[in-house]
Amino acid sequence: MTLTIGLTGGIASGKSTVSAMMRELGLPVIDADEAARAVVRPGEDAYRQIVAAFGPDILQTNGEIDRAKLGAIVFSDEEERKKLNDIVHPAVRRKMLTEKEALVRSGAKTVVLDIPLLFESGLTAWVDKILVVYVDDDVQLRRLMERNGFTEEEARARIRAQWPLVEKIKQADAVINNNGTREETRRQLLVILEQWDALEK
Ligand SMILES: CC(C)(COP(=O)(O)OP(=O)(O)OC[C@H]1O[C@@H](n2cnc3c(N)ncnc32)[C@H](O)[C@@H]1O)[C@@H](O)C(=O)NCCC(=O)NCCS
Ligand SMILES: Nc1ncnc2c1ncn2[C@@H]1O[C@H](COP(=O)(O)OP(=O)(O)OP(=O)(O)O)[C@@H](O)[C@H]1O
Numbered sequence: 001m002t003l004t005i006g007l008t009g010g011i012a013s014g015k016s017t018v019s020a021m022m023r024e025l026g027l028p029v030i031d032a033d034e035a036a037r038a039v040v041r042p043g044e045d046a047y048r049q050i051v052a053a054f055g056p057d058i059l060q061t062n063g064e065i066d067r068a069k070l071g072a073i074v075f076s077d078e079e080e081r082k083k084l085n086d087i088v089h090p091a092v093r094r095k096m097l098t099e100k101e102a103l104v105r106s107g108a109k110t111v112v113l114d115i116p117l118l119f120e121s122g123l124t125a126w127v128d129k130i131l132v133v134y135v136d137d138d139v140q141l142r143r144l145m146e147r148n149g150f151t152e153e154e155a156r157a158r159i160r161a162q163w164p165l166v167e168k169i170k171q172a173d174a175v176i177n178n179n180g181t182r183e184e185t186r187r188q189l190l191v192i193l194e195q196w197d198a199l200e201k
């Protein structure tokens with residue numbers, strides 16, 4: 001039996017940081033953000049639907065989707081965000097499930113699904129264990145503004161588009177507090193993976 005771990009958290013809470021550590025430990029990680037980028041490449045169905053729904057203004061001159069432009073639209077208007085989610089999410093789910101099935105068939109002991117919207121999209125039944133990467137509100141805001149060069153308002157709009165982190169930790173099987181150093185985060189991760197017997201011997 002493969003153990004499926006759902007890795008989640010809030011925007012800029014440190015999921016990618018933790019998933020990189022899991023990969024270093026040899027665990028296979030399927031990344032929803034990566035899948036969401038793949039399914040909207042030119043030529044894909046979701047790409048055509050996005051251009052039809054949002055108009056050619058959201059394209060760059062090379063024909064690819066201008067993510068900054070589309071982000072500015074969908075994070076300032078819930079209706080627009082829902083429109084985008086309805087196009088992208090089914091394709092993301094199909095891609096992730098296909099990749100997961102292949103790993104299960106190949107006999108993987110553990111599979112990690114890195115899904116920022118695990119709770120919001122109602123996907124908790126997909127996983128055996130939920131691991132939430134937590135940071136305090138002020139740390140989240142600061143790291144998001146620094147990483148993306150967002151104004152405070154832009155960063156807050158993105159944070160508001162997700163469940164509050166305090167709600168997510170209530171439903172977690174384990175929580176990593178990522179307010180501290182990366183080394184402190186790594187130590188917490190190792191304890192949890194040990195408890196869950198997730199690593200290959
Ligand atoms: C709006 C888009 C074009 C902005 O792209 P951008 O490169 O700036 O951001 P990126 O995709 O790297 O996402 C960064 C983070 O934003 C958050 N986020 C992204 N989309 C959403 C959403 N629809 N609702 C809430 N939070 C979201 C997640 O925490 C994600 O980790 C892009 O995020 C997108 O296509 N979103 C819709 C698909 C989606 O929901 N992806 C998230 C996981 S499936
Ligand atoms: N323990 C830490 N100490 C200092 N900086 C950190 C720490 N963990 C993460 N960061 C930084 O905070 C930012 C957000 O982290 P990361 O990209 O891992 O978050 P994420 O949850 O994957 O974000 P997203 O939801 O946008 O994909 C990054 O710039 C990262 O380098």
